Amino acid sequence: MEIGLPDQHGRCQIIEIHTTTMRENGKLDSDVDVSVLSTLTKNFSGAEIEGLVRAAQSIAMNRLIKATSTVELAEDAPEKLRICQSDFIHALDDVKPAFGSSKEEFEKYVANGIINWGAPVMRVLEDGDLLVSQVKSSHKTPLVTVLVEGPPGSGKTALAAKIAQNSDFPFVKVCSPENMIGFHEAAKCQAIKKIFDDAYKSPLSCIIVDDIERLLDYKSPPSGRKLLVIGTTSRKDVLQEMEMLSVFSTIIHVSNISLGEHLMSVLESLEVFGDKELNTLAKKTSGKRLWMGVKKLLVMVEMARQMEDSHRILNSYAC
Numbered sequence: 150m151e152i153g154l155p156d157q158h159g160r161c162q163i164i165e166i167h168t169t170t171m172r173e174n175g176k177l178d179s180d181v182d183v184s185v186l187s188t189l190t191k192n193f194s195g196a197e198i199e200g201l202v203r204a205a206q207s208i209a210m211n212r213l214i215k216a217t218s219t220v221e222l223a224e225d226a227p228e229k230l231r232i233c234q235s236d237f238i239h240a241l242d243d244v245k246p247a248f249g250s251s252k253e254e255f256e257k258y259v260a261n262g263i264i265n266w267g268a269p270v271m272r273v274l275e276d277g278d279l280l281v282s283q284v285k286s287s288h289k290t291p292l293v294t295v296l297v298e299g300p301p302g303s304g305k306t307a308l309a310a311k312i313a314q315n316s317d318f319p320f321v322k323v324c325s326p327e328n329m330i331g332f333h334e335a336a337k338c339q340a341i342k343k344i345f346d347d348a349y350k351s352p353l354s355c356i357i358v359d360d361i362e363r364l365l366d367y368k369s370p371p372s373g374r375k376l377l378v379i380g381t382t383s384r385k386d387v388l389q390e391m392e393m394l395s396v397f398s399t400i401i402h403v404s405n406i407s408l409g410e411h412l413m414s415v416l417e418s419l420e421v422f423g424d425k426e427l428n429t430l431a432k433k434t435s436g437k438r439l440w441m442g443v444k445k446l447l448v449m450v451e452m453a454r455q456m457e458d459s460h461r462i463l464n465s466y467a468c
């Protein structure tokens with residue numbers, strides 16, 4: 150029999166249980182807010198919450214250690230000991246749930262932020278938010294699958310990661326071939342299976358399968374669990390040939406930058422070029438058809454940043 154992870158109400162109760170003795174002995178500071186802690190411990194199991202309380206306790210104890218040649222507690226430590234909200238917040242840096250989302254991992258995929266350069270970007274994020282609401286509220290669609298497709302470097306992974314971050318689902322993971330370099334086929338299958346099995350333990354999950362044509366196979370979540378799978382691909386044609394497009398409920402297209410005004414929107418937001426340079430670039434690109442992925446554009450702008458002012462505008466335009 151599998152016991153699921155506690156919901157917010159359950160987490161409140163578990164925190165209350167593990168802090169009862171401290172509270173009764175006057176060791177729990179009045180600033181400790183159990184309901185805030187329960188929102189910060191999404192996807193923690195009961196044992197992990199207990200570990201968090203113990204970690205907060207030892208952080209509070211560490212404040213009372215005397216810095217002499219030996220490690221000893223101050224004489225008045227028992228009276229002074231108070232476990233505060235900040236001790237729990239610090240403990241959250243160390244105690245992480247086994248099932249959950251890694252903030253650091255997601256930041257890596259949106260390393261350069263999301264520049265809102267025009268309607269195509271807004272549309273992708275809005276469509277993504279709609280799908281997230283569908284997964285949250287609909288009882289009829291426990292599994293929603295979406296393919297985010299577009300040219301190489303158009304920003305598919307970053308936009309998929311942004312949709313997943315915005316979802317605020319307790320379990321959010323990226324399944325990427327980049328994290329499986331050197332794995333033999335069986336190990337790859339094991340790693341993918343583990344991500345999906347972990348997701349099925351959480352009531353609401355989102356998995357990004359990056360470059361999905363290189364990894365694929367999933368089943369429906371068990372009853373009571375809901376899952377959003379966001380696949381990304383630059384090779385929609387390959388998926389079409391393999392008759393795999395029908396696996397997805399929806400397809401969201403990510404565009405390259407194709408208009409001068411969208412290009413200018415990116416350049417202005419990066420604050421690399423001065424007004425004069427921007428004006429020159431705006432004149433040269435106005436009304437022209439362009440075709441460039443945001444990923445490549447950001448690399449070029451970084452190169453331009455390293456150049457002398459007089460060279461960089463010429464160089465940027467030439468690219």
Ligand SMILES: Nc1ncnc2c1ncn2[C@@H]1O[C@H](COP(=O)(O)OP(=O)(O)OP(=O)(O)O)[C@@H](O)[C@H]1O
Pocket residue numbers: 258259260261262263264265266270300301302303304305306307308381383443444447
């Ligand atoms: N509007 C935007 N949309 C997407 N990415 C953006 C945007 N603005 C800035 N970026 C940045 O551009 C980069 C896009 O790279 P990303 O890897 O997501 O592209 P990709 O299409 O998945 O690439 P590949 O085809 O190589 O898989 C990221 O570093 C992201 O932070």
